[in-house]
Amino acid sequence: MLTLCLVDSIDKRIMGKFQKEDYIAQLSIDCVIFGYKNKELKVLISKLSYGDNLWSLPGGYILQTESIDDAASRILRERTGLDNIYLEQFKAFGGPDRIIGSEFRDLVRSGLREFDPERFDEEAINWVTSRFVCIGYYALVDLNKVDPKIGEFEEFLKWVSIEELPKMTHDHNAIVTSAHKALRQNLDEKLIWFNLLPDEFTMREVKELYEAVYDKEFPMNNFQKKILGLQVLERLGKKFTGAQNRAPYVYRFKK
């Protein structure tokens, strides 16, 4: 985890030094933010503003005054603008070499120095580039409702198919793999909490989402029975697309 302060700490960012005392040292939260579009499961990742081609998961630090769950919610809110999102802690990562990109460490340090010498003195740079343990959370969001906001040292954020992720800093690729595995477990039970789909959707869309998550085909008829059996959907009207076939029903999650 690299990026430091975010939207709600912009005042501090503008006003002065990075207040490392506000945060727990050597402990970060990394978020695997899942979205879904074009039949693909996507992850929101950030391109760092220095280095040739450095990518990373969005993350942040934990304030002394907040719980780790609150920190994860805050970080997610700061990046996506979204609140009340399904968020699950799935694992902590703590190899002794979890230092900002081992091979990139010097690059990062010089990048930080150039970024804002006023704000990042040597002490702060040491803080940021020390060995970190991170707690991984994953979130499920409606990609269309997200207006990604960059953090410090980030050039831009991007939705990338989980199949086509670039090499990222730290062990972030392994973290995504681990999040993906956690997501696959008991998807049915979590379904109602998911925000991956728009408010109203067809059964085919649910099926395609499952296919993206599990990377395998589900026969429509049995899938329909299974999902309806969960008793979490309510059937609304029909959706007339203009296609020359029977109009599918539209569903939404029961409240």
Add this chain to the structure above:
Amino acid sequence: MLTLCLVDSIDKRIMGKFQKEDYIAQLSIDCVIFGYKNKELKVLISKLSYGDNLWSLPGGYILQTESIDDAASRILRERTGLDNIYLEQFKAFGGPDRIIGSEFRDLVRSGLREFDPERFDEEAINWVTSRFVCIGYYALVDLNKVDPKIGEFEEFLKWVSIEELPKMTHDHNAIVTSAHKALRQNLDEKLIWFNLLPDEFTMREVKELYEAVYDKEFPMNNFQKKILGLQVLERLGKKFTGAQNRAPYVYRFKK
């Protein structure tokens, strides 16, 4: 988590100050060490050497040079003398009030001062009694092979039935509940890694272990079929107990 240094750091303990620089601050590992005896699932907990009736989970801190998994293994080894034990990280806990026993904080601080003023100066006391995030691991051990070793500030360690745990410091009771829940998930798949049973055992003993873990009865016939279906046991001879009934088979885990 409170107890600090353990067996392999006895030299340091004797020689001088608690070297807080060696550890990650505000981050601890707590171990829920499960054992099994007399048809009861038990947890190893420690009675603290100050306070009227303070109990806690054994735990420790993470060296700057080791991974969190290694730290957990080390802590387990220091306390139980056991190596190569099934150990699973199940969750991180990080409420903002996870300060050594909120209500007991002053008690702990004065206890530390009296314990060894040379070793624990004010700075070290502040370090130990600051807000902590902890990563929970659970282990499964053969209770008979364990020779529990106390850590600092501990009066003794004790195996207590999971049903009869006393109120512990921090949120340690909630941590045990969470570990118990994690243990119940996919017990079958982990079975072969378990050290809860002696090297050789009968099917009845496996059944009683399951009953202790899940707190419900399993009919013997179906249970037998299920466990044998896992293909992880090999049948040895028979066990003649002298009871006036058919002698049960003895099993062990396949290697």
Add this chain to the structure above:
DNA sequence: TCAAAAGTGTTGCTAGTACACCCATGT
């Protein structure tokens, strides 16, 4: 021969899968 408990066999239920079929829609 009997009580106690180990071990096996048989039946029935349920959840999931595979297959077949009918229905609505726009050309």
Add this chain to the structure above:
DNA sequence: ACATGGGTGTACTAGCAACACTTTTGA
């Protein structure tokens, strides 16, 4: 009418639970 895909019904299978039964052991 017909192609296209939506939706439903039926048969088959595997896994699990409930019940009944036989076998072994030592008194």
